[in-house]
Amino acid sequence: MKQLPESHADILDKPAFAHLSTLMSDGSPQASAVWVDTDGPLIVVNSAEGRLKDRNIRRDPRVAVSVTDPENPYRSLMIRGRVAKITNEGADQHIDLMAKKYMGVDEYPFRQPGEVRVLYYIEPERISAMG
Numbered sequence: 001m002k003q004l005p006e007s008h009a010d011i012l013d014k015p016a017f018a019h020l021s022t023l024m025s026d027g028s029p030q031a032s033a034v035w036v037d038t039d040g041p042l043i044v045v046n047s048a049e050g051r052l053k054d055r056n057i058r059r060d061p062r063v064a065v066s067v068t069d070p071e072n073p074y075r076s077l078m079i080r081g082r083v084a085k086i087t088n089e090g091a092d093q094h095i096d097l098m099a100k101k102y103m104g105v106d107e108y109p110f111r112q113p114g115e116v117r118v119l120y121y122i123e124p125e126r127i128s129a130m131g
Contacts, residue, residue: 001123003041008077008129011069012038015102018067020045022056030056035098036067043079043122046095048115049088057083063122075131084123091117
């Protein structure tokens, strides 16, 4: 597993929007703007069960994440890897933490009735840093 370069790891601590690319069943890429977090060396993305990215990841765990420093758009991280763990455990609490980080609110305001939150833990295999 690759480690994030210390020179750029702080980007993931900021409210930086990332783009998560997954693979469709025909092999074509699908990208989604997502909030992003870390858990040690792993990249963490929170979504809801049944969404397109959820279905894609469960079928093929290979993903790419691109994230740009919100304070300097010439500074970015590009990560390719695999989803090493998928879990619902702690996902509801995590989305509230992400709402605090990205929106400054205590509770995620876009929860839908019956929505089941899910966490994806991405193990980086290749990392590029720019800027």
